[in-house]
Amino acid sequence: MITVVDYYVVASILFAIGALGFLLRKNVLVMFMSVELMLNSANLVLVASAKSFDLARGSAFALVSVAVAAAEVGVGLAIIIALFRLKATVDAEEITNLRG
C-alpha cells in the first residue's frame, strides 16, 4: 500500500538529489535544472497531499508554482545568457569577482 508518507519520502529524496546536484555541479545551467528538480519535488508533495486530503487546493497550488517557476526559468536563462556573453563561461566556479 502506497501511503502519502511514501510520496513524501520520494519527494524528499528528489529534493535531496536536487540539492546535491546544485551543490556538486559546476555548470550554471545544470545547477538551475537541479533547482527545478527541487521545485518539482515540492510540487509532488503538494499534489500528494492534495490527493490525501482530497482537496483540489494543493493541486492548484502546484499548477501556480509550475507557472511561476517557468517565469523564473525565463529570467534565469536570460541572465545566464548575459553572463555567457560577458565571460564566455557557464562555470559557476569562475564567477567569483564579488567576494570577501
Added chain:
Amino acid sequence: MEENLLELIILIPFASVVVQYFLHRVLPARLAGLIACGAVLVPFLLTVVVGRGIGAAAPQVPAVTATIASWLTGGGLEVAFGLRLDPLSCAWTLVVTGIGFLIHVYSLGYMHHDPGFKRFFIYMNLFIGSMLALVLGDSLPLLFLGWEGVGLCSYLLIGFWFEDMNNARAGQKAFVVNRIGDLGFLLAMLMIFQTFGTLDIAAVTNGLSAGHAQGTFALGDARITLIALLLFVGACGKSAQLPLFVWLPDAMAGPTPVSALIHAATMVTAGIYMVARFSVFFALAPVASAVVAIVGALTAFVSATIALRQRDIKKVLAYSTCSQLGYMFLGLGVGAYGAAVFHVVTHAFFKALLFLGAGSVIHALSHEQNAMKMGGLKPHLPRTHWTFFVGCFALAGIFPFAGFFSKDKILGEALLGHGWLFPLVGVLGLITALMTAFYTFRLYRLVFTGPERLDAHAKKHLHESPATMTVPLVILALLSIGGGALSLPAFAHFDILGDYLRPIFAPALAVAGEAAHHAVNVEVALMLVSLAVVIGGAWWAWNRFARGPGDQLPLPQGGLPFLLENKWFVDEIYAIFVVGPMRGTALLAGFFDRYVIDGIVNGLARLCDLCGAVVRLLQNGAVHTYALLFIAGAVYLVCSLL
C-alpha cells in the same frame, strides 16, 4: 573678649600671609619683612595676655576656647574651626611665637640678600599660622590641618632654593616620610572617631578618662594601645624618630633660620605635643608607652652616634636634634610628661640658638657649611662665638644651663623608674648624654678654635653678622642660660612650668599612678653622676679637638667609624628595601597595565578582527560555498528537530 583675642592669635599670621601674597608686587621688601615679624610678635603678646588667665589650677582643665567658623558638619560629624588655649597649648604657642619672632627678626638679616626674601616670609608666616593651628586646634582634624600645614611649609622651605634639585629632593623626602607618619595619625584619628564618636580632643581625652573610671577601658586595652601606637607612628614621622628620622638631616638643605625654627625648635616637637596631648592614651597603654620610650632612647642613641662623625655643621645639629627629640620621647615613654615638655622648651631655646649661631657662621663664610673647613673663627665672630658657646653648654647639659635641668629630669625619672625597662633606657640616655657632650664640643672646637682652615671663597666676606641676627642670638643665649629656672628639680620646690601643666597631665598620671617622690639625696646623686658623665665627654672632646681635626685626622679606621660615617647606612637600607621595591612595583604596574590588561583589551579587538577575517574568508565568492553553508544550515535545523 578673650575668645576674640584667641581667634586673633591664629588669624593674624594667616592674614599676614594673604596680605603679603596679594601685595607682593607692591610691598617693599623691608616692609614685608616687618609685617611678617609683626604677625608673629602680636600673637606672642596676645598669648601672654590670654594665657595669663588660665594659669589658675582648677578641677577642670583651665582653658579659653573660641570657635571661628564651622567646618566639617553632617552625618554625625561636628568639627569646627575651634580653638582651645589650655596650659599645654599655651606653652607651645609661646615657644612657637616667641622663638618664631626671634627667628623672623634674625631672618631679616640672614635673608637680606636673597631674591626670594618675600617668598620666604610668606612661607614663614604660613608656618607660624599652621603651627598655631596645630597646637590651638580643639579637634583632631584641625590638629591634622596644622600638622600637614607645617609639613607643607617645611617642604616648601627645605626646597626654598629649588633651583638645586637636591634641595627639592630633600623637601620631597621630608614630605613623603612625614606622610608615612601622617598615615598612622590618620588611622588613629579613624579609630578614635569610631571608638569615641567624636573628634573633639578634649571630649576624646575626657571620654577616655571617664571610660577608664567606669571600667570601659582597662589598663592595657588593646584598642587604646593600638590608637596610641598609631598616634606615635605619626609622631615618629613629624618628630624624626626611628625609623622615620631620615628626612631631618636632609632637611638642612633649607635656609638656616628654617632649620632653627622648623627643624629644631617647633615643628619637630609637634610629635611630642601630640603624645603629650593624648597622654591619657599612653598612660592607659603601657605597651605603647614602652615602645615610645624604647624608640626615643634608641633614636637618641643612634642619632648621637651619627652626630659624632658629621662634618657639616648643620648636619651635626640636625642629628643632635633627632637625638634630643629622642630624649623627649624617652621622657614621655617613662611617664615624665612634664619633663618632656620642659625639655621641649629648653631645647627650643638652645637648639634655635645653636642653629642661628651656625647660620651666622655660614652667613659669614658665604655659605660654607663644612666644619672641617672652618676653625679659628672666635676672633672674627665674637658675638656669634659667645652665644654659640652658651648653646653648647646648654645642649651638653652642663649645670646650670637650661639643658641640664630638663635632660636631668627625664633621665632621673627614667633611671629611677620601676621595672627593668625604664632604668635601661635611662642608661642609654646617659650614654647618649656622654656622646652629646662630646660631639657638641667637637663641633665647637672645629668651628671656633684651632687654626683657620677657610678656603678663599669663604674668607672673602668674613664678617660678624648684623644686629638683626646677633640680637636674637643674645636673647636666646640668655634663655638658654636661665631657662632651667622654669622647672627646677623637685627638691627645690620651684616648678613654674610643672605647676602650670599639672592639670593637663593629671588624668594621665592618675591612671599611671603619680611618680614616686624620690629622696633628695638620690636625685642629687643622679645629677652628679650625669653631670660627671657630661663633663667627661665635653672634656674629652675639648682636648681631642684642641687644634682642630688636623693633627687628629684621619679619624680612626674600622667598622664602627665607617658605619657612623655613613649614618648606619639607613638611607641606603631605605633605598634598597623600601623605595626600590615600591618603585619596582610602580614600574611593574605600568608594565602590567600596558601589556596584560591592555593586551587583553586589544586582544579582544584583535579576536573580533580575526573572526571577521574568517567570515570574509568564507565569503569566497563561489556559489557552491554558499550553497554548502546553506545546506549545512538547513541540515542542522532539520536535524535539530529530531
Added chain:
Amino acid sequence: MFQDIALAGPILLPALAALLLLGVELLAGGRRSQGSFLLCALGALVALIYTGYFLANGRTGLAFNGTLNVDNTALLIALIVHFSALLAVLLSRSYLAARRDADAPEYYSLVMAAASGMAMLAAANDLVNVFLGVELMSIPLYVLAAIRRKSARSVEAGLKYLLLGAFASAFLLFGMGLLYGASGSTLLSALPAEIARLETNGGLAAFGVVMFLIGVFFKVAAVPFHMWTPDVYEGSPTPVTAFMATATKAAAFGLLLRFTPVIATGMGPEAGSSMLAVIAVLTMFVGNLGALRQQNLKRLLAYSSIAHAGYMLVGVAAIVAEDGGEIALTGSSAIVFYLGTYAAMNLGAFGVAVVLDRGEGREGVNELKGLCSERPLLAAVMAVFTLALAGVPPTAGFLGKLYVFSCAVQARMYALAVVAVLASVVGLFYYLRLILLMYFTPREEGAEPRLLRTDSFLAVASFVCAVLVLWLGVLPAWFVDFVEATVRG
C-alpha cells in the same frame, strides 16, 4: 469584489504603475526622458499615500476569500515598502544619470513590480499568495540586480541572487507542501488550528515549518543563509541595493510575523524560539564581524544589514517564545518600528553611497576620508545615519534596538538580549570607523577629485531620511503610539 480590489490597492497600485511604465517605455521607444522617473515616483507616492490613507482610516479586512489579510501590520509593512520604493526611485535618478548602462527601459517598471510583490507578501494569508508574493518580489529583483548587462559584477550579482534565490524558493515551496500536508489547509491563519487538530502529523508540520523558515531566512539574509547578501548588494546598482536592503527585509519580516503562530504550533514555542535565537545570534555576529574590515562601502552596509536582520530576529524569537498574548503585539510593533526606522537610516546611508560612488568596484570607504572638511553637511548627514545604524541615542536606531531588545527581555530571553547588545558593541567598531574616516582622517594626498553625484531629488530623499531618523529618535512617541495602536488594531 470592489471592496477586495480596494483593499488590495497597496498591491495593485504599484503593479498598475509597473504595467503603465512598461507601456510608456514601449511607446517612448527607448527615447530617454524624465517621464518614467516621474511616473514611477508618482506611482510610489500614490501607493504610499493610498496605504497611509487606509491605515489612518482603519480600512482593513480580508480580501479575496481570505487569501489576503490586509490588516494593520500588512498596511504598515506596505507603507514601509512604498516609502522605500519611493526613496529608492529618488536615489535612482542621479545614479542612472551617471550609469547609462543601468538605465534600461524596464528599470522603474521592475522596481514597481517588486514593490507590488512585497506588499503582497506582507498581506498574504494564503500559502499560494505567499509564494506568488515571494516570486513577484524576487524575479524583478534578480533582473534589477543584473540590469547592467555589460557589467560582469552586475550580472554576477544577478546570477548569484537568482541561483541561490531559486534554491531557497525550492525550500520554501517544499516547506509549504509539507505544511499543507500536515494541515490540509493553505490559509496561514488556519494553519495553527489545523496542525493542532491533526496532531499525528506533528513531525511533518515541524519539518514543514523549518523548510519554510529556511526560505524566509534566505530572504531576510539570516546566517547561514545570508551568503548571497554581500555579493549581491555590492554588485547591484546602488539604489536597487538600498531598495532590497530595506523593502525586501520589511516584506520578509512581515511574512515572518504572520507566520509566527505557525512556528509556535508547528515546532512548539520552546524549540521554535530557541532555533530563532540561535539564528539571530549567528546573524548578528556574522554580520557585524564581516563588516569589520570592509573597504567597500556597499559591502559594509550589506553586512550591516545582515546584522540588523539579526536584531529583528531577536524580536521574532521573543514572539515565538511567548506564543501569542501581549508579547506578540509588542513584538510585532517593535519589529515594524525597527523596520521603519531602519528603512530611513539605511536608505539615507545608501543615498550617501550613491553620492560618493566613483564607479564599479570602487565604492571604497576611503571616499569618506576628509568628507567633513569638504562637505560638512554631507558628512553630518552621514554621521547621523551611521550613529543611527549603530544604535546610539538620540537617533531612531537606538529606540528600535531598545524596543526589540525589550521584547526579548519580556520573553525572559535575557541571555539573548545580552548577547544582542554585545553584538551591537562589535558593530560599533565599523560604524565608528566610518565616522573616523569622515572626521578624523584627511583626504589622501593626490586622491582623485570627488565625483559627487547628486541632484535635488537625492538631496530631498537624504534630508527626509535624516529628519526622520532624528525626529523618531528624539520624539518617537507619535510613531510608537501609531505603530502600537495600529498593530493592536
Added chain:
Amino acid sequence: MNSFGILSLITFLPLLGALVVAFLPRENPKVLRAAALLFGLANLGLSLLIVNAAGTMVFVERLHWIPAFGVCYGMAVDGISMPLVILSCLVVPIIIATTFHVGRGLKEYLVLLLIMETGMVGVFCATDIILFYVFFELTLVPLYFLIGMFGGVNRIYAAFKFFLFTAFGSLPMLVAILFLLYQHHQATGVWSASIEDLRALRLDAATQNWVFAGFALAFAIKVPLWPLHTWLPDAHVQAPTGGSIVLAAIMLKLGTYGFLRIAMPLAPQAAHSFATPVLVLAVISVIYGAYLAWAQDDLKKLVACSSVSHMGFVMLGLFALEPLAARGAMLQMLNHGVSTGALFLLVGCVYERRHKRGLDDFGGLVKVSPALGIALVITSLSSIGLPGLNGFVGELFILLGAFKTQPVFAILCASGVLLGAIYMLQMVRRVCYGTPNCEEAAHLSDMSVAEKFAFAPLVILMFWIGLAPGFLLERIGPAVDSILAALGNT
C-alpha cells in the same frame, strides 16, 4: 508639580548655543568664542538658580515622552545632582575661555563642547531611567568627536577605545534597564521608567544581583574601576585639553553618580552583597592607580592614572554604605572634578607652550613662569589631600565613614594618601623645581589673563570646599541620607 522648566533651560540652552555657533562664520574665531562663552556663562548663571536643592527632588518637570514604555521626560535635581550640574556648567566656560590654542576647527570644537554640556547636565537631571541612558550615551558622541578630531597622535585609537569601552558597559546596562521596566510592568501592570517608581520594586536577591551587575559594569567602566580603566589614560593623553577636562571633571562622575543614583537604590540588597567585591576593586584602583601614576613620565598620563586612584576613593565612600562616607564620596567627586580638571587645564597650558608633556621636558617652572608653577603646585597639593584644600575634606569624610563599616578597606585606601604624595610631589619636583632642562623650557610665557581667569574659579573652589564645605554638605547630606536610608530598609 511642573515648575517653570529651569532644568530644561539649563540642559538645552547649550544646544541652542551650539546651533547658533554652528551658523556663525568660521572666519572670525573671536566672535565664535565670544558667542560660545556667552552661552556658557549664561548657563552657568542659570545653573546657580538651583543652588538650594537639597534633600528632596525639586524643579520637577515631567512630560510624557514615549508613553508606550511609560518613558517620561522627567527632570529634577536634589543635593546630589545640583553640585554636579553646576560643576558641568562651570567647566564648559572655563574650557571655552582657554581655547586659544585651537586653530582650525574652533567652530566644531565649540559646537561639540556645547552639545557635550547638554548631555552632561541632562544626565544629572534625568529622573527617568531611559532619559538618563539617552543622556548618558549622548555625552559619548561629542567626546568621541573631540578626541578624534582634536586629539594627539594616537587619537583614533584612544577615541575608539573610549567609545567602545563605554558602550561595552552601557549596552548591558540597557538590558538591565529593560528588565527593570518589565518587572515594574509585571508587578503593577503599568509601564514606568521613572527611577522613583522603579525603586519601589521589591525584587528578590538573585534578581537584584543580576540587575546590579548590569549597572555595575557600565558604571565601573565609567568610574573607572580596575581592571576596566585602561581606556582612561589613553583617552586623557590623546584628548585635547578641553576634552581631558570634561572627561576628568564630569564624565568620570557619571559612573559614581550612576552607582549612587541608580545602581544602589534600584538594587539595594545587591548593593550590600556586592559591596565587598566592589570595594576590593576600589582598593586595587586606589593603590594600583597610584603606582601606575608613579610609573608615568608623561604629565597627562600621570594625572590620568591619578584619576583612577582618586575615583577608587570615591567608590570606597559609596560602598561603605555609611552617611559620612557617602557625603565624602559626593564631595570627593566634586573635588576630583575641580582638582583634576584644574590639573588638566594646567597641563594643557604647559603643553601648549612647550608642545611636550614629559616630566623631564621642563624644570624650574616655578621660576620660569611663576603663576603657572604656583598654580600647578597648589593644584597638586589639593589633589593629594592637603588639609585646608578640598581633597582633604572628602578623603576624611570617606575614611571616617568607611572605617566604621569597612575598616580593612579604609586602611588600605588610606595608604593611597601616601602614594599620592609620592607621585604628585615627584611630578612637581621634576616639573616645577630645579633648573630648566633646555633652552625652550627656560622661556615659557606665564599664564595669560584668560588662563588666569579660567583657573581662578577652580582655585577658589579648592579653598572654598576645603575651608567651608558646610554649604555643600548641608545640601548633599540630606540627599545621600535619603538614599542610604532606602538602602538600609531592605
